[in-house]
Amino acid sequence: MTVQIHTVPAFNDNYLWLLANLASGRALVVDPGDSTAVTAALTQLGLTLTDILVTHHHPDHIGGVDALVAEYNCAVHGPHSKRIPQATHPLRNGDRLALLGLEFEVIEVPGHTLDHIAYFCSQGADGYPWLFCGDTLFAAGCGRLFEGTPAQMHSSLTRLAALPPATRIYCAHEYTLANLNFARAVEPDNQALRERQEQVQALREANIPSVPSSLAEELATNPFLRCNEPAVAAAAADYSGEPLHSSTGVFAAVRRWKDNF
Numbered sequence: 717m718t719v720q721i722h723t724v725p726a727f728n729d730n731y732l733w734l735l736a737n738l739a740s741g742r743a744l745v746v747d748p749g750d751s752t753a754v755t756a757a758l759t760q761l762g763l764t765l766t767d768i769l770v771t772h773h774h775p776d777h778i779g780g781v782d783a784l785v786a787e788y789n790c791a792v793h794g795p796h797s798k799r800i801p802q803a804t805h806p807l808r809n810g811d812r813l814a815l816l817g818l819e820f821e822v823i824e825v826p827g828h829t830l831d832h833i834a835y836f837c838s839q840g841a842d843g844y845p846w847l848f849c850g851d852t853l854f855a856a857g858c859g860r861l862f863e864g865t866p867a868q869m870h871s872s873l874t875r876l877a878a879l880p881p882a883t884r885i886y887c888a889h890e891y892t893l894a895n896l897n898f899a900r901a902v903e904p905d906n907q908a909l910r911e912r913q914e915q916v917q918a919l920r921e922a923n924i925p926s927v928p929s930s931l932a933e934e935l936a937t938n939p940f941l942r943c944n945e946p947a948v949a950a951a952a953a954d955y956s957g958e959p960l961h962s963s964t965g966v967f968a969a970v971r972r973w974k975d976n977f
């Protein structure tokens with residue numbers, strides 16, 4: 717395939733995603749929290765950075781933007797937000813970008829922050845759809861609600877859950893094992909979850925990233941996408957000590973539970 721995705725690890729557990737068009741030698745990076753790691757990867761691969769995609773304003777996602785712009789004079793695509801003044805191309809829901817021969821659609825996903833966006837590519841270079849979702853949907857989990865309400869995050873995740881099940885989920889952190897431990901507390905009888913935990917344990921012991929996952933895996937094992945499942949709803953009601961009457965109520969209880977897990 718013409719475009720390859722490289723995993724650039726940064727800090728303790730961040731993944732910065734570097735997309736490289738090998739034919740043109742051009743590259744883009746998603747959420748460059750650390751410029752040094754990105755520059756080293758670009759140099760090693762002999763690539764020129766033309767574009768930066770930002771999902772939200774947290775420092776571990778934008779900390780390297782200024783240094784990369786200074787070095788490569790690249791375009792910066794990001795949410796329409798005062799908190800990302802570096803954005804040369806501010807984006808809103810439904811906007812489309814054509815970069816490296818791929819097309820990306822912008823999906824607004826408030827919850828972790830109010831100005832969080834995700835980038836969906838319906839046809840990635842490996843034949844799968846790709847989703848770059850920052851700190852919204854994680855492998856087996858979801859981002860903390862720093863700014864948004866449970867209803868906003870639940871609605872954002874419901875939107876992502878409706879994408880094609882084959883979609884590859886490129887989230888921004890390696891939190892999967894901890895997320896799976898929590899998921900098993902919510903759904904101890906979920907066989908797919910048990911199997912996934914074993915698979916991810918083996919990957920991590922071999923120091924292999926557990927990301928990307930597929931949306932199909934998330935639908936089968938991620939409690940935050942399973943608020944309509946009776947077992948998840950019952951566990952959430954047990955945790956909160958009161959009946960929950962909506963999937964948003966279930967989501968809010970599961971998120972609160974995870975925050976205190």
Ligand SMILES: [Zn+2]
Nearest residue numbers: 772774828851
């Ligand atoms: Zn964040």
